[in-house]
Amino acid sequence: MNQDVVLKTVDLTKHYGGVHALEGADFEIRKGEHVAIMGDNGAGKSTFVRQITGVEQRTRGQVWLYGDEVHFAGPLDAREAGIETVFQTLALADDLDVPDNLFLGREKTFADWLGPFRILDYKGMRQATIDGLNKTAVKIPNIRNTIRNMSGGQRQCVAIARTATFHSRLTIMDEPTAALGVQETAQVENIIKTLKDQGEPLILISHNMRQVMELVDRIVVFRRGRIVANLKKEETDGQDIVAYITGAKTGEEYMEHAL
Amino acid sequence: MADTSHGTGGLTFDKQKRSWPNEMNILLALIIIVALFEVAGQLLPYMKGQSFLFDTRDRFDSIFNEARLKIIILQVAIIGIIALGVTQVIITAGIDLSSGPLVAATAMIAMSFAQTELVNGNPNPKAVFGLWAMDLPTIVPIAVGLTFGAIIGAINGTFIAYFRIPPFIATLGMFLICRGIALWWSGGRPVSFPTEGYKFIGSGMMPVVWFLSLAVVFQLILKFTVYGKHTYAIGSNEEAARMSGINVKRHKVLVYMLASMLAAFAGIVLSSKGSTAQAGMGEFYELFAIAMAVIGGISLKGGRGSIVGTVLGAMVIGVIRSGFTYIKLDGSYQLMAMGGIIIAAVVLDQYRQRSRA
Numbered sequence: 001m002n003q004d005v006v007l008k009t010v011d012l013t014k015h016y017g018g019v020h021a022l023e024g025a026d027f028e029i030r031k032g033e034h035v036a037i038m039g040d041n042g043a044g045k046s047t048f049v050r051q052i053t054g055v056e057q058r059t060r061g062q063v064w065l066y067g068d069e070v071h072f073a074g075p076l077d078a079r080e081a082g083i084e085t086v087f088q089t090l091a092l093a094d095d096l097d098v099p100d101n102l103f104l105g106r107e108k109t110f111a112d113w114l115g116p117f118r119i120l121d122y123k124g125m126r127q128a129t130i131d132g133l134n135k136t137a138v139k140i141p142n143i144r145n146t147i148r149n150m151s152g153g154q155r156q157c158v159a160i161a162r163t164a165t166f167h168s169r170l171t172i173m174d175e176p177t178a179a180l181g182v183q184e185t186a187q188v189e190n191i192i193k194t195l196k197d198q199g200e201p202l203i204l205i206s207h208n209m210r211q212v213m214e215l216v217d218r219i220v221v222f223r224r225g226r227i228v229a230n231l232k233k234e235e236t237d238g239q240d241i242v243a244y245i246t247g248a249k250t251g252e253e254y255m256e257h258a259l
Numbered sequence: 260m261a262d263t264s265h266g267t268g269g270l271t272f273d274k275q276k277r278s279w280p281n282e283m284n285i286l287l288a289l290i291i292i293v294a295l296f297e298v299a300g301q302l303l304p305y306m307k308g309q310s311f312l313f314d315t316r317d318r319f320d321s322i323f324n325e326a327r328l329k330i331i332i333l334q335v336a337i338i339g340i341i342a343l344g345v346t347q348v349i350i351t352a353g354i355d356l357s358s359g360p361l362v363a364a365t366a367m368i369a370m371s372f373a374q375t376e377l378v379n380g381n382p383n384p385k386a387v388f389g390l391w392a393m394d395l396p397t398i399v400p401i402a403v404g405l406t407f408g409a410i411i412g413a414i415n416g417t418f419i420a421y422f423r424i425p426p427f428i429a430t431l432g433m434f435l436i437c438r439g440i441a442l443w444w445s446g447g448r449p450v451s452f453p454t455e456g457y458k459f460i461g462s463g464m465m466p467v468v469w470f471l472s473l474a475v476v477f478q479l480i481l482k483f484t485v486y487g488k489h490t491y492a493i494g495s496n497e498e499a500a501r502m503s504g505i506n507v508k509r510h511k512v513l514v515y516m517l518a519s520m521l522a523a524f525a526g527i528v529l530s531s532k533g534s535t536a537q538a539g540m541g542e543f544y545e546l547f548a549i550a551m552a553v554i555g556g557i558s559l560k561g562g563r564g565s566i567v568g569t570v571l572g573a574m575v576i577g578v579i580r581s582g583f584t585y586i587k588l589d590g591s592y593q594l595m596a597m598g599g600i601i602i603a604a605v606v607l608d609q610y611r612q613r614s615r616a
Contacts (some may be wrong), residue, residue: 118484
């Protein structure tokens, strides 16, 4: 298989009982590419993400990551394979500070023979955090503040900075700015641009047309559990995408399923 | 104020806030309470100008009233040992009600492996087992007691983590079970006459030595080890902890095991101190241990609190007990005052949290 392909799915399908939430999704993302996934609520976007991040087990289909076929038993497997997901709901511990959150569950330690009582390498984690934040151009005034004292935008930035700190091989963001104000959204978008400049592949789920047109190379549209369009940004515009989302149009290569 | 531009929006930080840890407030409260008793001692007409804190006798070798200071800390040391474990449980957003009866059950069980064969030349009248259990090395009763505590803690933790029983219910059940074990063990009869080695564990100021050294150990563990970090993370956001790859269930079992082992150790120290074990021991200890943690600034919602805070909370309770005796008000007033202080501590903490957010 082409080594440029970061993630490839063939015939990825998920049925919840009789509900066909995702049907035959063929998807591909290449190195350095930023791809947006759009579609109405219930179109299958989140279901798609849950299958590739191992949160749920697929009904049918295959997934390759960097040329290796993968079967993730759970989200931790996916994470260890290098897929970092930034969820809509923030998975941060409010009473811990920034380095603690970045390294939660994979702390840098000394004296590992002590088992659960192994010693934390605070200095190493702080330094790695600062490096990670620099890499993503995230500005947080004092990384030793607890998350509780931070704004929504700063929290989301911390969640995103995780991906940069751990050299993820694929980043997935599920509506990262849905709960944020204008200024905070701008900050998150800046980070996404920085990731683009560094050639980090990214899948972005978003309802925000302006954001999508500004940030990504390619837009994949889901409708009623199927992929109905795969559009290069240069060859489309907002109205065109809306037409695909609402079902007024369907991509030629996907016509056979659109009844 | 620091430069927090770059479009971060939202809050900026006041760095001052971090330099005033919660524990300082408790220390301040402690100092105020001590000062109140000192003033009361000087002013109350029937006190004849005595001093609560200072040595009034005309000697050169001491400033403070050392006897009183020793008593203040000695009377809270054993419950304090329990509170060290309860603190960790509450940080994970749990609760442990079983520690008081566990103290009694462990005392009974450990003591029965610590008895001497002969008392004044006669066979031990309180013997639980035969001669094989007499005059064993001190390590045996300690090991038996701690093992018993670990088993009880593992059962607590397993029901809470794996069977999703609310901690309140699971440990309430264990509260009754342990009291039952304590009564059943020797048919309600006290177990007495321990070996010299066992007596030493709780003799003199030894409870204080245990309490303070265990406090130092667990403060370091909570602050500097992965165990501590995960304990706070679970209490702070259990879902996030799980998604971060922490084995939340196993960790909870470990926390409850450590808490019960500390309570079991408190039972060993208590029975050693009195040279006897009785089924009714440790009554209300679980509640006083929780009270120490609460006065120490812990949040019952989890994620916040510290061993240092709990030690200070223990000191507050010790000072109040000692102070009321000093100004010659009886136990009923002590209980009322302590209850008021517990409620006040939580009210103040909530007020502080709200004004910070």
